[in-house]
Amino acid sequence: MSGLYARESRSVSTMAHLRFFPLAVTGGSGAYLTGDDGRRLLDFAASWGAASLGHAHPAVRAAVDRALSDQAGASYLSMANDICVLLAERLLALVPGRARGRVWFGHSGSDANETVARMVVAATGRPRILAFRGAYHGGTVGSMAVSGHPAQQGLRAAGLTLVPYPDSFAAGSPEAAMQQALAELERLFATEVPPHEVAAFFVEPIQSDGGMLVPPSGYFAAVEALCRKNGILIISDEVKVGLGRTGRFNAFGQAGFEPDIVVFGKGLGGGLPISAVVGPEALMNHSSAFSLQTVHGNPVCAAAALAVLDTIERENLVENADRTGQVLHEALTGLASKYAIIGDVRGRGLALGVELVNDRSTRKPARREAALAVFRAFELGLVLYYVGVESNVLELTPPLTLTEEEARQGVAILDRALGEVTQGLVDHKVLDGFSGW
């Protein structure tokens, strides 16, 4: 190492840190990052999915270069710019159903969800919002207020009610998980949460930061029916799992429901900051000057997003996510037959989770082992993190461009890391200073 990691600690605040190991990088290309020690690391995290096309994709570089060579301003607040209009038109063509109407652009999943949370309450006059326990909708005051992830250090909104996300592994079966989750929702509607007071339900078609939970089939159709009956808007937060990652372009369709509003972020910009909300005109034109930040609608970020959408189509990356995701899923399932610590392998496409447990029957979370496994994998050349309300689910959100060969290489590293961790060969002291979440 060149000492970059230590130097960072003398100049950069820790407030945005979520660290699992001392990774310091100086570059990257495709599915690989370059460490400051010159090592090439296979990246199964893709900066939490933001580097959707991997690093330094030529299409993103060319689009950014073009946009900066004849720059249509820096913002869409007080003027229209061509690239944002093109991007909006493109997104509307890609989102079918009742959400197709107008597009709002922001910088991040957080500002997008915060905007939606304020807008649905203002537009409907209903004060309540539903979200899932374990849900991560962002890191700003307004987006944390409608989230349910236990790691967040922020206040929840007064009108927020958190409901359980169906967890098939914890419940023993998808049917049991679905029945429990729906029963709780119906109980709330019959008692403390009058449904006519609920403006909207924020849902994740796969609950990623809460543990990569895949909903039982039929669950979201039942939720949709309850919401429609009561005039409750459904917001699909596709910030992490949308735009092809699950092996379908829209994760909501795959999960069996049609949202009123769809939120995109992370991978939309292919590494540049941009988010988008797509929803019906009547809601999206609720009021002007309602939610704006100076460089919202930045044409350089919008150009990167257009290049991402073009590339997903041109390189058939939705199919790649599906196919490579299956290879990855099967290889991980193979590891589960080798290591008893793997309780469950789940996910769709290139949004996968591996839940580690100390005992398959009690499903006691193997938190420390998850932290050790990602640490050891990093030492061996693979970057991935863990998620989950119990911090025991390894998360795989590699670039959508991942090849089958890279998928196998990564699993081989994970195999070795898990082997060493389960044999007690990794010193627990390595985790000092790397508390993760």
Ligand SMILES: *Cc1c(COP(=O)(O)O)cnc(C)c1O
């Ligand atoms: C990451 C994430 C967000 C927040 O996005 P930021 O870019 O960190 O603001 C919102 N929702 C989901 C589902 C996410 O995974």
